[in-house]
Amino acid sequence: MRYLIKGVGIPKEDKLWYADILVEDGVIADIADKIEVEAEIVDAKGMIAMPGLCELHAYLREPGYEYKETIKSATYAALHGGYTTVVAMPETLPVIDSVEMVDSFMMKAMRDSAVEICPAVSITMGLGGEYITNLREIKEKGIMCCCDGKRSIANANLARKAMLSARDVDIPLFVYCEDMNIRGMGLINESESAKKLGLLPVSRLAENLLVSRDCIMALETGARIHIMNISTKESVEIIRFYKDKGAYITCDVSINNLLMSDGDIVEDLGIYSFNPPLRDMFDIKALIEGLKDGTIDHISCDHTPNHPSEKLCSIKTACAGVAGFETALALCYTYLVEKKKLTLSELVKKLSDNPRRILGLPEYKLEKGAKATFLLADITRTVSAESLNQFTLSKITPYQGAQVKGDVSYVFVDGNINLKK
Numbered sequence: 128m129r130y131l132i133k134g135v136g137i138p139k140e141d142k143l144w145y146a147d148i149l150v151e152d153g154v155i156a157d158i159a160d161k162i163e164v165e166a167e168i169v170d171a172k173g174m175i176a177m178p179g180l181c182e183l184h185a186y187l188r189e190p191g192y193e194y195k196e197t198i199k200s201a202t203y204a205a206l207h208g209g210y211t212t213v214v215a216m217p218e219t220l221p222v223i224d225s226v227e228m229v230d231s232f233m234m235k236a237m238r239d240s241a242v243e244i245c246p247a248v249s250i251t252m253g254l255g256g257e258y259i260t261n262l263r264e265i266k267e268k269g270i271m272c273c274c275d276g277k278r279s280i281a282n283a284n285l286a287r288k289a290m291l292s293a294r295d296v297d298i299p300l301f302v303y304c305e306d307m308n309i310r311g312m313g314l315i316n317e318s319e320s321a322k323k324l325g326l327l328p329v330s331r332l333a334e335n336l337l338v339s340r341d342c343i344m345a346l347e348t349g350a351r352i353h354i355m356n357i358s359t360k361e362s363v364e365i366i367r368f369y370k371d372k373g374a375y376i377t378c379d380v381s382i383n384n385l386l387m388s389d390g391d392i393v394e395d396l397g398i399y400s401f402n403p404p405l406r407d408m409f410d411i412k413a414l415i416e417g418l419k420d421g422t423i424d425h426i427s428c429d430h431t432p433n434h435p436s437e438k439l440c441s442i443k444t445a446c447a448g449v450a451g452f453e454t455a456l457a458l459c460y461t462y463l464v465e466k467k468k469l470t471l472s473e474l475v476k477k478l479s480d481n482p483r484r485i486l487g488l489p490e491y492k493l494e495k496g497a498k499a500t501f502l503l504a505d506i507t508r509t510v511s512a513e514s515l516n517q518f519t520l521s522k523i524t525p526y527q528g529a530q531v532k533g534d535v536s537y538v539f540v541d542g543n544i545n546l547k548k
Contacts, residue, residue, distance in 0.1 A: 128167065128542070128543070129149070129150065129151045129156075129164075129165070129166040129167065130149070130150040130151075130166055130167050130168075130169055130539075130542075130544070131147060131148075131149050131150075131162060131164060131166035131167070131168050131169065132147060132148040132149075132150070132169040132171045132176070132503070133147050133168060133169065133170055133171055133172070134146075134147065134170070134171055134172045135147075135148060135171035135174050135175065135176045135503060136174065136175040136176065136506070137158075137175070137176050137493050138175070138176075138177070138470075138471040138472045138474075138475055138493075139472070140472060141470045141472065143175065143471070145160075146158055146159060146160055147159060147160070147161055147162040148162075148176065148493070149162050149164060149166065150499045150539060150542050151166075151542070152542065153498065153499055153541045153542035153543075154496060154497060154498055154499050154542060155493070155494065155495055155496065155497050155498075155499050156495070157495055158493065158494060158495050169503070169537065171503055171537075173505055173506065173507035173508070174503045174504060174505050174506065174536060174537075175471065175503070175504050175506055175533075176493055176501050176502070176503055177209065177456075177471075177474075177475055177478070177479065177493075177501060177502050177504065178475060178479040178480070178490065178491035178492065178493060178500065178501050178502075179209065179210070179211030179212065179479065179491050179500040179501055179502060179538070179540065180208070180209045180210040180211065180212075180455075180456065180478045180479050180502070181210070181211070181212040181213075181478070181479055181482035181483045181486070181488070182205065182210050182212070182213045182214060182427065182428055182430065182452070182482065183214050183272075183301070183353065183355070183379060183425055183427060183482045183485065183486070184214055184216055184247070184274070184276075184301065184355055184356075184379075184427060184429070185201065185205070185213050185214065185215060185216065185428070185429075185430040185431075185451075185452070186215075186216050186218060186276070186430060186431045186432065186448070187201040187202070187213075187215045187216075187219075187244075187430075188201070188219070188432060189201075189219065189235065190219050190220060190221070190231075190232070190235070191219050191220025191221070192219070192220065194434055195432050195433055195434050195437075195520065195521060196432040196450075196519065196520050196521060197239070197520070198215075198235055198236055198239045198240055198244075199239040199240070199241075200518055200519055200520045201213075201430065201432070201452065201519065202236075202239070202240040202241040202242045202244065203241045203518040204430075204450065204452040204453050204516075204517075204518040204519040205241065205242050205430070205452040206241040206242050206538055206545060206546050207452070207453050207515075207517060207518055207535060207546060207548075208428070208451075208452040208453040208454070208455055208456055208515075208535060209456050209502035209504065209535040209538060210242055210428075210452060211242050211243060211491075211500055211502075211538065211540055212242065212243045212245065212482075212483065212486075212488065213242055213243070213244055213245070214244075214245045214246075214247050214271070214272060214486070215232070215236075215244050215245070215246045215247065216247055216274070216276040216277075217246070217247050217248055217249040217254070217274070217275070217276060218249075218254065218276035218277070218278075219232070221253075222249050222252075222253050222254050223246055223247070223248055223249060224248060224249040224251075224252050224253060224254075224260050225260075225261075225265070226264055226265055226267075226268060229246060229248065229265060229268045229270065230268070232246050233246065233268075241545070245270075245271050245272070245486060246270065247270070247271075247272050247273060247274050247276075247301065248260060248262070248265050248270050248273050249273065249274070249275050249276070250262075250273045250274055250275050250280070250289045250292070250293070250300060251275055251280065251285070251289070254275050254276065254278055256275070256278065256280055256281060256282065256285065257285070259285070259288055259289055259292050260273065260292075262292050262293065262295075262296045262298070263295070263296050266296045266298065270298065271298060271299075271486045271487060271488075272298055272299050272300070272301050272353070272486065273289075273293055273298060273299075273300055273301070274300065274301030274302065274303070274355070275303070276303065277303045277305075277355075277356070277402050277447075278303065279302070279303055279304060279305050279306065279307065279337055280302075281306070281307065281308070283340060283344075286302075286340070286341065286344065287344050287347075287348060290344055290345065290348045290350035290352065291348055291350065293350055293351070293352075294348060294349055294350040294351070298351075299351040299352065299353050299377070299485060299486075300350060300351070300352050300353070301352075301353045301354075301355055302337075302341050302352055302353070302354055302355065303354075303355050303356060304334050304337035304338045304340075304341060304354055304357070304362070305333050305334055305337060305402070305403065306332075306333045306334075306336050306337050307333070309330055309332055309333040309336065310329050310330070310333040311327070312327050313327045313328055313329035313330070313333075313404075314326045314327050314328075314329065314400070314404070314442050314443060315328065315329060315389060315392055315399070315400075315404045315405065315442060316328065316329055316331070316389040316404045316405060316406050316407065317329060317330050317331065318389040318390075318407060319389075319390075320389045320390060320392045320393070321389070324392070324394070324395050324442075326395065326442055326443070329403075329404050331359045331361065331406070334357070334358060334359050334361075334362055334403060335359055335361045335362060335365070338354060338357065338361075338362045338365050338366065339365050341354065342354075342365055342366060342368075342369035342374060342376060343369070345369065345374045345375060345376050346369055346372055346373070346374040349375065350375065351375040351376075351377075352375065352376055352377075353376075353377045353378065353379070353424075353485055354366065354376065354377070354378040354379075355378070355379055355427070356379065356380065356381050356384070356402070356403055356427065356429065357378050357379070357380055357403075357414075357423070358380065358381070358384045358403040358404070358405075358406050358410060358414070359406060359410050359413075360409055360410050360412075360413030360414075362378075363413045363414060363416070363417040363422055363423065364413075366378050366417075366422055366423075367417070367420075367422040370422065377424040377425070377481070377485050378422070378423055378424060378425075379423065379424060379425035379426065379427045379482075380414050380417070380418070380423050380425075380426060380427065381401070381403075381426075381427050381428075381429035381451075382426055382427065382428055382429065382451060382455050382458055382459060383401055383405065383429060383449070383451075383525070384401075384403065384405065384406060384410075384411070384414065385411060385414055385415065385426070385462075385463070386458060386462055386526075387399075387405050387525065388405055388406060388407055388408050388410075388411060389404070389405045389406060389407055390407070390408070391405065391525075392405065392442075395441050395442050395443070396441075396442065397437065397438045397439060397440045397441060397442055397444070397445025397446075398438050398439075398445075398449070398523060398524075398525045399442060399525060400438070400442045400445035400446065400447045400448075401447050401448060401449075402447040402448065415468050415469075418469060418473070418477060419469070419473070423477075424477070424481040424482070424485065425477055425478075425481050425482045425485070426455075426459060426474075426477040426478060427451075428451030428452055428454075428455035429448065429451050430450055430451040430452045430519075431447065431448025431449060431450070431451070432448070432449070432450040432519055432520060432521030433445075433446040433448060433449070433521055433523075434446075434521070435521075435522075435523055438521075438523045439523065449521065449523065449524055449525060450516060450519040450521040450522070450523075450524070452519065453515040453516050453517065453518065453519060454512050454515050454516065454524060454526060454531075455478075456478070456502075456504060456533050456535060457504075457510070457512065457515060457531040457532060457533035457534055458512065458526065458529075458531060458533075459474055459478065459533070460474070460504070460506060460531070460532055460533030461529075461530075461531040461532050461533060465532070479491060498541060498542075499539050499541065499542040500539060500540050500541060501538075501539055502535050502537065502538045502539070502546075503535070503536050503537040503538075504533045504534060504535050504536065505532070505533070505534050505536050506532045506533055507532070508532065508534065509530050509531070509532055510530070510531060510532075510534050511527075511528065511529065511530060511531075512524060512526035512527070512528075512529040512530075512531050513526065513527050513528070515531075515534060534548075535548070536548050
């Protein structure tokens, strides 16, 4: 099928180039100011084009927690948010920690998934933090990364062995940095909000210590590590320092830690329960600076769906996290690009180019001859953030009432229209 996309805005340096895109035989056959050929016309007036998005850590919940989300519901939500590649975290029941579990998971994914799924295998058996998984055996299944999800490896010697194991099979180790001995039963950031609401505080030291430890060990071992969900200004400074030293470190920040602070928590509502917790405005400023200067490589939608009963409750009993696939791009465009905190070209790097590079995948390009995998998003129409959550089973969002632009209207994958709203 041949498609001609007319008048779409294409990120070019710090500006938009309004052009036509001809899609034929799975590739971008031409891209120019004006193209006149026989084809099915896609009127893209008021839209921008971006390469298919890539998410480095999402919790699809299946198998084991289908009451929260399923592979089908999560990946259809991903597609509607413009994501074409998703890394699935191994925190399932049973855990993805063996060849058999990888095979079982991928059979379900081939049947139900609407996007490309790359399962991450747990670095320790059963996420137990005691014995290293047999990565060499599982690597033959095409696994691109390993991690224990949002469980830090407490034992420093075991964490070092994990890095060496990942290094030896040449895959990145994804790590979540939080010292649970320091965090304890803490619920929200150590702040005035914690005092006013009578909620146990979380010291930023819990994150900063493990970020320091893992950066030091990454430099010493030569392992490639990706630090997920950093949230403090100290983490940004530490990672910047060790990147400059030559350590193979990449990292990401959750969209939630960019857009909300602990000052937004004015009531004891489970909707504000996150891991890591929401921090202060100084942290947000440092995180934005880290995105701008390249210290932070990826903005994660941090898709962590939970059942309504696990969010419409006190923070004391809530499960951390919210769904993110369907709202992330619109939130990023509205609150980062429109407010001139990032350019659209920078956003493309954080949502598509960099995460694909971290996984060892080729980048999708909006240029002649490139594979035609991209999205079209409407930047003229304003919608409510909550209205975007159509396919996830976890529709509750802290962005209730927020008016956003950037709703995804089309997704092309290998030249085919996989989504048309």
